[in-house]
Amino acid sequence: MVERDVVSWTSMISGYCNVGKIEQAVLLFENVKLEGLEPNNFTWNAMIACYARRGDSNGAFACFSRMTKEGIKPNNVTVTGILPAFGLTGSIQKGREIHELIYRMGLDMDVFIATALIDMHSKCGSVKDTRNVFEMLHVKNVASVECNDRMLWEARHVLSGCSHDGSVEKGLKIYRSMEEKYGVEISKEHYHCVVDMLCRSGRMSEAFELIKQMPVEITDTIAGAFFNGCKIHGRRDLAKLIAEEILKMGLENPGGFVTLSNIYATDGEWREVENIRRVMREKTARKKPGFSLVEKKNELL
Numbered sequence: 001m002v003e004r005d006v007v008s009w010t011s012m013i014s015g016y017c018n019v020g021k022i023e024q025a026v027l028l029f030e031n032v033k034l035e036g037l038e039p040n041n042f043t044w045n046a047m048i049a050c051y052a053r054r055g056d057s058n059g060a061f062a063c064f065s066r067m068t069k070e071g072i073k074p075n076n077v078t079v080t081g082i083l084p085a086f087g088l089t090g091s092i093q094k095g096r097e098i099h100e101l102i103y104r105m106g107l108d109m110d111v112f113i114a115t116a117l118i119d120m121h122s123k124c125g126s127v128k129d130t131r132n133v134f135e136m137l138h139v140k141n142v143a144s145v146e147c148n149d150r151m152l153w154e155a156r157h158v159l160s161g162c163s164h165d166g167s168v169e170k171g172l173k174i175y176r177s178m179e180e181k182y183g184v185e186i187s188k189e190h191y192h193c194v195v196d197m198l199c200r201s202g203r204m205s206e207a208f209e210l211i212k213q214m215p216v217e218i219t220d221t222i223a224g225a226f227f228n229g230c231k232i233h234g235r236r237d238l239a240k241l242i243a244e245e246i247l248k249m250g251l252e253n254p255g256g257f258v259t260l261s262n263i264y265a266t267d268g269e270w271r272e273v274e275n276i277r278r279v280m281r282e283k284t285a286r287k288k289p290g291f292s293l294v295e296k297k298n299e300l301l
Helices: 006-018 022-034 041-053 057-069 076-089 092-104 111-123 127-140 145-165 168-180 188-200 204-213 220-232 236-247 254-266 270-282
Strands: none
Touching: 006 022, 006 041, 022 041, 041 057, 041 076, 057 076, 076 092, 076 111, 092 111, 111 127, 111 145, 127 145, 145 168, 145 188, 168 188, 188 204, 188 220, 204 220, 204 236, 220 236, 220 254, 236 254, 254 270
8 A cells, every 4th residue: 555645645634625524634634643744834724724614713723823833834825724714703803813923924915815814804894904904915016917906806895894994084085096096997896885885974965976876787785785874864765766776677685675665664655665575576585594603702602
């Protein structure tokens, strides 16, 4: 029988990770040392990425900590593998620990690490950190084609962070400079972030004008954000002005329809309520259940 080396073990571990069999991957990982071998960077990175893809930030961080304690220096692949786990769970503290580690270890802040950091910080609601990484990446990679290709995706996360953080003026400044300064084409996702940001801050007239003027079709997320803002800030008049146009569109998400129905019901316009419900029945729209995660003493519950 051919003797297995670290490369062979790592390949098998990666194979199990890729099909979601983390228990078997962990068992193989522990067997590496029993065979008198030492896991290398590739082996550790495979395990960390495996935990991260499952959204298990506790497992990913524990594996990462064990890696460093055993004297294996993390590299760029390690960092880009572990950051998504903290973004999915909103674990700001641990995500910042990794961010600080990048600087302490002198790792090269390439476009892949920066992208992972932007994703993680924005999902954790840290708009300041998100914006700092975004600006630094643009300055460093201003002439990079790869950077320009990723700017669309990254700008969306920066705008989303501004929306959740309440940094409306900063968000609008970034939005207005996207095409003028950075040459970034504004997409439906970007428009949704700006509409959501304006609605959260009660600037409904501006949100309405933006929707009317934007050169893209209204999406489920844009409609949902606008109608929710109209309901919260008492601008049912604006909701009705745009309702007819939205009802003609092939939106699938029930959130916007439900909110619009409630707005009409508040004003006693039951014929319109029934019309919206009929549209919902035709589209077989259904609400999906949600869930939440709470961080307690560095454990996710």
